[in-house]
Amino acid sequence: MADTLCYKILRDHLVEGKLEKGSPVSIRIDQTLTQDATGTMAYLQFEAIGEDRVRNELAVSYVDHNTVQVGFENFDDHEYLRTVAAKKGVVYSKAGNGICHQVQLERFALPGKTLIGSDSHTPTQGGIGEIAIGAGGLDVALAMAGIPFQIICPRVIGIRLKGKLRPGVSAKDVILKVLERYGVKGNVNSAFEYFGDGVSTLTVAERATICNMGAECGVTFSIFPSDSNTYEFLKAHDREDGWRELKADEGAEYDDVYEIDLSCLEPLIAAPHSPGNIKTVRELEGMHVNQILIGSCTNSSYQDLRKVAMILDGKRVDPAVSFGIAPGSREVLEMIASDGTLEILVKAGARILESACGFCIGNHQSPGTDGVSLRTNNRNFEGRSGTKSAQVYLVSPEVAAYSALFGVLKSPLGNVPYSEIALPSHYMHDDNMLIFPPDDPSGVTILRGPNIGQPPKCEPLKDSYSGKAAIKVGDKITTDHIMPAGARLKYRSNIKAYSEFVFEGVDKSFSSRAAALRDEGKAVFIIAGSSYGQGSSREHAAICPSFLGLKAVIAKSIERIHQANLCNFGILPLLFEKEDDYTLIEEGDDLELDNVFSSLESGKFKLIDKTKGKTVLLKLFASDEQKKMLKAGGRLNEIRGKQCQK
Ligand code: MIC
Numbered sequence: 001m002a003d004t005l006c007y008k009i010l011r012d013h014l015v016e017g018k019l020e021k022g023s024p025v026s027i028r029i030d031q032t033l034t035q036d037a038t039g040t041m042a043y044l045q046f047e048a049i050g051e052d053r054v055r056n057e058l059a060v061s062y063v064d065h066n067t068v069q070v071g072f073e074n075f076d077d078h079e080y081l082r083t084v085a086a087k088k089g090v091v092y093s094k095a096g097n098g099i100c101h102q103v104q105l106e107r108f109a110l111p112g113k114t115l116i117g118s119d120s121h122t123p124t125q126g127g128i129g130e131i132a133i134g135a136g137g138l139d140v141a142l143a144m145a146g147i148p149f150q151i152i153c154p155r156v157i158g159i160r161l162k163g164k165l166r167p168g169v170s171a172k173d174v175i176l177k178v179l180e181r182y183g184v185k186g187n188v189n190s191a192f193e194y195f196g197d198g199v200s201t202l203t204v205a206e207r208a209t210i211c212n213m214g215a216e217c218g219v220t221f222s223i224f225p226s227d228s229n230t231y232e233f234l235k236a237h238d239r240e241d242g243w244r245e246l247k248a249d250e251g252a253e254y255d256d257v258y259e260i261d262l263s264c265l266e267p268l269i270a271a272p273h274s275p276g277n278i279k280t281v282r283e284l285e286g287m288h289v290n291q292i293l294i295g296s297c298t299n300s301s302y303q304d305l306r307k308v309a310m311i312l313d314g315k316r317v318d319p320a321v322s323f324g325i326a327p328g329s330r331e332v333l334e335m336i337a338s339d340g341t342l343e344i345l346v347k348a349g350a351r352i353l354e355s356a357c358g359f360c361i362g363n364h365q366s367p368g369t370d371g372v373s374l375r376t377n378n379r380n381f382e383g384r385s386g387t388k389s390a391q392v393y394l395v396s397p398e399v400a401a402y403s404a405l406f407g408v409l410k411s412p413l414g415n416v417p418y419s420e421i422a423l424p425s426h427y428m429h430d431d432n433m434l435i436f437p438p439d440d441p442s443g444v445t446i447l448r449g450p451n452i453g454q455p456p457k458c459e460p461l462k463d464s465y466s467g468k469a470a471i472k473v474g475d476k477i478t479t480d481h482i483m484p485a486g487a488r489l490k491y492r493s494n495i496k497a498y499s500e501f502v503f504e505g506v507d508k509s510f511s512s513r514a515a516a517l518r519d520e521g522k523a524v525f526i527i528a529g530s531s532y533g534q535g536s537s538r539e540h541a542a543i544c545p546s547f548l549g550l551k552a553v554i555a556k557s558i559e560r561i562h563q564a565n566l567c568n569f570g571i572l573p574l575l576f577e578k579e580d581d582y583t584l585i586e587e588g589d590d591l592e593l594d595n596v597f598s599s600l601e602s603g604k605f606k607l608i609d610k611t612k613g614k615t616v617l618l619k620l621f622a623s624d625e626q627k628k629m630l631k632a633g634g635r636l637n638e639i640r641g642k643q644c645q646k
């Protein structure tokens with residue numbers, strides 16, 4: 001049978017299950033990554049499982065999200081992460097070494113491998129031909145313990161690329177085109193596989209940009225073939241030993257095929273407040289801009305910054321624009337520092353920012369009131385920048401740089417001073433900021449400052465719950481809505497403190513209301529529209545509401561990673577049998593869920609809305625494996641239970 005590339009790699013890693021679209025399979029995970037904001041919880045849970053050392057091929061712990069270090073909390077986190085990594089056999093990438101996905105691509109990713117990471121943009125590594133999947137921290141902790149990872153075999157959407165991008169049009173425009181076609185919801189349990197003649201015209205960095213934002217469509221992963229460009233990239237990083245050619249079999253069939261003629265693409269833009277809100281730059285040309293930021297795991301490669309420099313060379317950015325650039329990694333920074341690129345950027349008026357997530361996660365560089373910000377990152381959810389009234393637009397580095405010269409949105413098409421960017425045959429890499437674990441960790445003490453809390457404790461499932469619809473929200477509620485990052489990031493290792501900010505930007509009183517219900521012994525229910533929990537992999541969007549007494553999320557649909565996180569922490573993910581019933585339940589209604597154990601088996605639940613005197617039919621959204629963890633009150637309880645039985 002002719003296989004797609006996705007299924008070839010999945011077949012190589014299959015541990016259990018049938019490789020059939022829609023069925024659950026367990027796969028072996030070769031590599032794992034964590035970042036600091038999700039990592040502390042992942043390692044606390046890894047410790048709780050009781051493992052001495054990681055068992056997978058490679059585990060890397062990055063510090064890139066929260067590097068601002070206002071207050072002691074961040075540094076406490078970093079010290080815990082550094083020492084737990086040394087103890088458990090994990091490579092530690094220090095703050096300043098770069099954004100996890102950029103560094104992983106440069107130093108560790110390999111074609112044909114599998115990776116899971118506690119960050120939703122882990123699929124970036126599909127650019128090198130790796131199956132790379134975003135997951136919650138607990139799933140990553142389990143993969144580090146050598147436990148296979150379960151996914152639903154995806155339907156594979158083939159994206160045929162033909163032609164070649166015109167100068168001024170970017171890899172970012174390819175993925176914005178894909179977002180225009182597939183949107184930000186409805187793509188659960190799918191994968192994007194790129195193929196066709198146009199693939200060979202794209203570099204690994206460009207392919208990584210494209211795979212990165214597949215996460216915005218909600219697909220499980222995205223992947224490119226591994227070809228001679230992949231070989232050149234690895235060789236330029238002295239890693240060609242790990243290269244292998246990979247492509248789909250001749251005649252492989254896709255569940256859907258979308259063709260993009262690269263030569264016909266034009267610069268695109270995602271307008272506020274969703275990466276799926278796609279327009280052409282032409283449509284909005286002339287829009288006044290206050291801030292322009294280049295960087296993030298989507299667009300911070302050496303190639304990206306070279307293009308930016310060529311556009312800015314000898315010119316100055318508009319004086320009214322605040323213009324910042326964050327090179328994606330130490331490697332990119334060293335490269336641009338050594339070849340004159342950095343000088344061009346500085347002379348043009350750029351503020352050079354740390355090689356970290358920074359502005360992308362709202363850690364700094366918040367726009368002013370009602371400010372218009374053009375950014376090269378991947379998410380423009382309302383308030384994510386730190387300024388609720390800001391209008392954030394997502395663009396390519398070329399659009400960002402060219403617009404910076406005028407202070408208004410401008411299309412670079414036909415206006416860039418190059419036809420091709422020459423790539424170096426060798427990249428300077430300096431592994432100084434990577435700390436490899438000692439063979440004998442007996443002398444290592446794990447440091448735990450006061451910010452380092454405990455892994456969450458969840459109660460086993462009960463047969464009935466009586467409580468309230470503590471909040472009712474609409475469609476496309478992101479994990480940023482549920483659990484804000486930015487200024488609140490520093491509480492990631494402290495569940496009790498972080499829980500005070502659940503739904504902060506949506507309804508400030510939610511947290512105290514929910515905690516009061518919990519303290520009265522009542523269950524908290526969340527009522528939601530479609531695509532609940534889209535965006536990030538942060539398991540805190542399940543852990544903190546669980547701490548506040550959440551027992552079930554009742555929604556029209558729930559996104560993949562968030563659904564898995566809910567099950568991992570023993571929260572029932574329930575979907576309306578009839579979507580219209582969403583209108584029936586109001587915030588504050590008294591709700592009751594009975595016969596929970598038998599409903600869990602049958603997958604069919606009856607919710608009684610006591611306020612309305614109505615019964616609403618619900619269906620469980622969980623696999624057989626997940627039913628077991630729900631019963632135990634979460635995955636950690638289930639594992640501990642099994643350990644006790646031994
Ligand atoms: C994001 O881009 O939203 C984040 C911050 O990287 C998250 C992870 C987190 O919340 O720590 C993600 O994408 O998973």
Ligand code: SF4
Nearest residue numbers: 121296297357360361
């Ligand atoms: Fe960091 Fe932004 Fe990428 Fe998330 S999307 S990993 S915050 S750069």
